Amino acid sequence: MQIRKLTLNEEPPIKLLLLADPSEKLVREYVSRGECFVAEMDHKIVGVYVLLPTRPETVELVNIAVMESEQDKGIGKILVKDAIHKATAQGYKTIEVGTGNSSIGQLALYQKCGFRMTGIDQDFFIRHYSEEIFENGIQCRDMVRLFQDL
Ligand code: COA
Numbered sequence: 001m002q003i004r005k006l007t008l009n010e011e012p013p014i015k016l017l018l019l020a021d022p023s024e025k026l027v028r029e030y031v032s033r034g035e036c037f038v039a040e041m042d043h044k045i046v047g048v049y050v051l052l053p054t055r056p057e058t059v060e061l062v063n064i065a066v067m068e069s070e071q072d073k074g075i076g077k078i079l080v081k082d083a084i085h086k087a088t089a090q091g092y093k094t095i096e097v098g099t100g101n102s103s104i105g106q107l108a109l110y111q112k113c114g115f116r117m118t119g120i121d122q123d124f125f126i127r128h129y130s131e132e133i134f135e136n137g138i139q140c141r142d143m144v145r146l147f148q149d150l
Pocket of ligand 1: 019020063064065066067070071072073074075076077078098099100103104105106108109112
């Protein structure tokens with residue numbers, strides 16, 4: 001598998017990006033403001049993530065997604081580690097990520113990659129999404145914020 005930066009004239013893999021965030025408007029905004037990286041196997045895009053600069057020396061990992069048929073094979077972990085590596089190489093001092101209170105697998109993945117919880121943005125998903133979201137039998141209401149010093 002190869003991970004490379006999406007070039008400016010390439011269309012971002014929207015279907016894949018929408019797995020991580022249902023709002024196409026937000027996804028396109030993240031991609032235009034940040035750097036989009038894609039993971040390819042046999043010239044096919046199987047994973048994606050975006051590094052979005054937020055505050056000085058801080059970058060946020062947003063929109064990480066792995067194609068459904070390729071999930072649970074370790075690709076997500078490789079992508080998170082690659083994001084940490086790239087953020088470090090680019091001189092950032094902190095990397096952040098946010099996920100839903102109901103996103104049990106994602107919370108496990110980020111903590112296995114060294115992220116620690118720093119706060120909760122209560123009712124974030126109630127305020128920003130019109131549809132109710134349920135995962136693992138839990139309503140997704142709050143955004144759990146995680147960070148890692150680089
Ligand atoms: N309890 C404990 N560990 C769990 C877990 C659980 N319930 N669910 C997942 N994990 C662990 C896995 O065991 C694995 O760790 P390990 O390698 O130490 O065993 C790790 O989390 C992730 O596994 P991996 O196979 O690398 O992840 P993936 O390729 O399936 O990708 C996502 C993970 C989240 C990117 C993928 O599921 C996806 O695209 N989801 C839809 C989009 C999305 O939700 N994006 C994130 C938005 S915040």
